[in-house]
Amino acid sequence: MARLLHISDLHAVARGQLVSGRLDTGHLLHEAITTLCARMDAIGPVDAVLVTGDISDDGSAESYAIAQRELERLGERLLVIPGNHDCRETLRLAFSDLPEIAPRGLIDWVSDIGDTRIVGLDTLIEGQGGGTLRDESRALLSEALTGAGGLQVVVALHHPPLRTGIRFMDAIGLANPDALRDVLDRHDAPVRVLAGHVHGVYHGLLGRHPVVTAPACCSAFAFDRRADAPAGFMTGPTGCGLIDTAPGGVWTELPFEYDEGPFIF
Ligand SMILES: [Fe+2]
Known part of the structure; x- marks a missing residue:
């Protein structure tokens, strides 16, 4: 099994800057990590922190x-x-100490933790909001699946192969979800x-493969599927995910802020 803290969308900026003139993401990230550090005893041990872009x-x-x-921290x-x-x-330069980060090319990687193989895929098209799964990423994924044997497999990528119905986000989604599905379908397990x-x-679902996205560290998008929905962000809710790949394990959301409690039954 592997227990992963699934963190996403930190949107860090240079000191003194605000995202969209409004969001102090450095402060929000510091608070989020402080919250997680304080809760790690309650959350229990994790094997890695997976950051999806x-x-x-x-x-x-x-x-x-x-x-x-x-x-x-x-x-x-x-x-x-x-x-x-x-x-x-x-x-790449900032995280060059991580063994998964290759010195050049796409930031695709394979990492085995216990009985779980995690495949990270780079869907970034620099200068664009939308993403794509390139042939070389598909080849790496295909090879990783071929060699996975009895391992469970988790694939991590920034752009989900789903449509939310939020138009301004779907407009910058993954261009070719079927290309991901084609490769995953060759594997004998979801x-x-x-x-x-x-x-x-x-x-x-992407075919028979479950897909889940994490909340962001810094902001949220309102679930508004109207054509004229404002293209902007909400200041919350924020949080992260926790996945346990053991049999019976779950993916759950960990909000960074709870309401009051616990009140004892
Ligand atoms: Fe984001």
């Missing part, structure tokens, strides 16, 4: 340094992939797909 909002080296410093093994706001080479990007929790 948009680590930075502005792609600056300073933003990655801030994000890295905060993530390292968790004291856990880190697994990272880029999102549409990331700058691949700056991210593959869990974890993603970010949509700043909220969405469950769905």
Whole structure:
């Protein structure tokens, strides 16, 4: 089994900057990590922290340094992939100590934890909001599945192979979800797909493969499917996910803020 803390969409910026002139993502990230550190006894041991992209909002080296410093406070093994706001080479430089990060090319990787194989896929098209799964990522995934034997498989990518119905997000979704499904369908067991990007929790299926997205660290998008829905963010709810790949294990959302309690029964 593997227990992963699934964190997404930090949108860190250089010091003194605000996202969209409004969001102090550095402060929000610091508070989020402080909350998680305080709750780790309650959450229980995890094997790794999986970060599904948009680590930075502005792609600056300073933003990655801030994000890295905060993530390292968790004291856990880190697994990272880029999102549409990331700058691949700056991210690579910041996280070059991680064994999964290749010195060049796409930031695709395979990491085995216990009986679980985690495959990170880089869907970033620099300068664009939408993402794509390239042939070389599909080849890496195919090879990882072929060699997976009896391992459980988790695939992590920034752009989920789902449509939320929120138009401004669907307009910058994964361009070719069927290309992912084609590869996953060759595997003899369902593959869990974890993603970010949509700043909220969405469950769905890609064929027989379950897909779930994490809430963001910094903001949320209102579930508004109207054609004239404003293209903007809400300041919450924020949180992260926890996945336990053991038999009977679950994916659950960990909100960063609870209401009052617990009140004893
Ligand atoms: Fe994002």
